Amino acid sequence: MIIQSEIISLKHLLTVEALSDQEVMGLIRRGQQFKLGAPWAPQKNQYFVSNLFFENSTRTHKSFEVAEKKLGLETIEFDARSSSVQKGETLYDTVLTMSAIGVDVCVIRHGDENYYDQLIQSKTINCSIVNGGDGSGQHPTQCLLDLMTIYEEFGHFNDLKVAIVGDITHSRVAKSNMQMLKRLGSEVFFSGPEEWYDKSFDVYGTYKPLDELVDNVDVIMLLRVQHERHDDKESFSKQEYHEKYGLTVGRSKRLKKKAIIMHPAPVNRDVEIADSLVESLQSRIIEQMSNGVFVRMAILEAILNGIS
Amino acid sequence: MIIQSEIISLKHLLTVEALSDQEVMGLIRRGQQFKLGAPWAPQKNQYFVSNLFFENSTRTHKSFEVAEKKLGLETIEFDARSSSVQKGETLYDTVLTMSAIGVDVCVIRHGDENYYDQLIQSKTINCSIVNGGDGSGQHPTQCLLDLMTIYEEFGHFNDLKVAIVGDITHSRVAKSNMQMLKRLGSEVFFSGPEEWYDKSFDVYGTYKPLDELVDNVDVIMLLRVQHERHDDKESFSKQEYHEKYGLTVGRSKRLKKKAIIMHPAPVNRDVEIADSLVESLQSRIIEQMSNGVFVRMAILEAILNGIS
């Protein structure tokens, strides 16, 4: 049972860094309760949630939709390609419209970093904003589902060794994960192509070649090579990337028995990770997707607590 | 409470002009009741409404969807781009399909004027049609939400001075508004570029330069410059339009204290209206969007009364 002091109430969810440790742990634990089938009693008859995805998405979009329907919320889907966005309407005026027609919560994925700033400053927009990803910026619900998956496995974050591997500079979630994991007591390591690593990450962890890491880590988090965010041609082939920076079958055999493999997906099979490892025993990639639904239920509940 | 004699029953809603004054006032008052939270008890367990938008829309489409869900109706969304329309299926055969699979009401926006004629003449199509806009023709639900917003403000239409300003010839709603406002006792004025004005409108009101109107009107209705419906390049820049025909901050200061500003949106900010006025105290643009949900609930209820 969630104890009284853990009832979380949020106006918006924009970044995970803005949450207190207590809020993060409360959301994770509430997600676990939803996974076990905890009921939710809405305080109002009908809530409207609109999912505004301006960038392609399957997992985040659809798991929000399932989470909303599990909570009994009314979902209003939005397709920018058949909307007034085509007549030049801005994000601001689109969200203003949603607010005016009675939408309580907007879940938004948009290519502009910090798109939400002008929305939350508006005195006319009444709805809560849940950030489903802003450009190369934040992806707080992905971070929370990653944390839930680790917590579910180990029961704590303290002194866990976590490797974050791959396209770190382009990853919305890598930056949140490194900060949150360090804050919660884990030891963070980085690997992957050096040109995709930034010295500023040194504050949160240590860069090492992958082969110096695989034997020792508790968690290996692989990141998707985001071909769509790379301006120039990559300097290595898929096979080269896999051999140099990917979790090959060979490297996987050196992992500790209790170590787990994570990836936010979609996976480039045989690039970041060998095809056969995606659904292997040590992989938690499927579990991450499942947990995404439950942690998003916890987040939406916290937002609705903030409204009620 | 709505009095017995005001229960409205419609087979279709195609044009606002076809409604009696009593029906118009009944729908407006029912919209106000829904706004205050009046409940609605469907007479059948399940009704199916399909939203078929063949032209881009945010406000109309999404406020219909919210209205439907507030009434507890089942919504069937339709996306022409992933439908058999791509195999050459006509609007007629698409609506025939919807009717055959059990859809009770089709809300349709389509680029062809009077697209609905062949639909309502069909003996095979059983569903009711609600016109969500037909080309440059009619947009009855927008007209009704405009009327509701004015009625809500002033409590009557009698002797109100209403200015309709801008791209009148291309506006679906301007033509309905001028007729209905005159019918209900208001005095109508027109302004905007003379090339976007048609002498036939003289029956309903008087054309004047904007600067001769702003001091005296109770309502100023600005119309969106519909770039997508203009074949040739406009003869003025956005700034020129704003200075000559738009509601500038300067002009807004000359409005009567109790005058209200309206716009069907999406707004071209700083073209038809100064950016800072959109969400100002005298603006009812947000209120129009909100009222759109409630008047559409009233319309759908009247249609379902017609079915039951």
Add this chain to the structure above:
Amino acid sequence: MIIQSEIISLKHLLTVEALSDQEVMGLIRRGQQFKLGAPWAPQKNQYFVSNLFFENSTRTHKSFEVAEKKLGLETIEFDARSSSVQKGETLYDTVLTMSAIGVDVCVIRHGDENYYDQLIQSKTINCSIVNGGDGSGQHPTQCLLDLMTIYEEFGHFNDLKVAIVGDITHSRVAKSNMQMLKRLGSEVFFSGPEEWYDKSFDVYGTYKPLDELVDNVDVIMLLRVQHERHDDKESFSKQEYHEKYGLTVGRSKRLKKKAIIMHPAPVNRDVEIADSLVESLQSRIIEQMSNGVFVRMAILEAILNGIS
């Protein structure tokens, strides 16, 4: 009432040929019950069904959606064009995601024949698959609604003479229909362009010129000319096709009084069938669409019986 022994339970529905005669008849009879308003009591509070249509569809897609909502299921719509499919995600990984986020049933239309093989072999994908059409392969729910429509008309299949006319080689449903009709005791005939006929069909019926068939058949099933599946230009104009292979008004007058006209739609009016015959008294084309909803309810119920 459905008798106890007729409760059908399916893990997947991939091809109609894999069903026993008892299962086929049970689904048809259950569809008839749903048509008469039979209630359905789900055994679990909430089921999630995702409709994944990778090819354009109105009828199949929307009648599945209505069927799902009539059964009180939660529908998750999927639009490949705004999904991670755009980042290269495969069908396998898309369905894996749906399974992971809690989707119980995936209704899939996809251009690849036998796309479902790898899905049902996966140990990680838990959801049931309902085939909504695979390339030029199978379309089992269309076959079942055709059979339901014939059974509804005649009360049996025995010794019925059924002509299947037109683009047989490209028709997903023609191949299923010929096999099932023969299995259930009907006599099958074929007609249409000889280049669209394959000798292998001789096992199931007899090819004849249309004019030798129209006087004698109980059912004439016209097939859509699938322009989108023909690589080269057709060798005849629409008018030529209609005159040679179509159901003209002239030919229709030679049909037996009790014969019925069927077409899976969308219809190319005045090609496969004269415009005026589509909604005529002997046509069951509208009825086919209506029956599609009810037989799909029966199928989904059988699948949910398989889950519960």
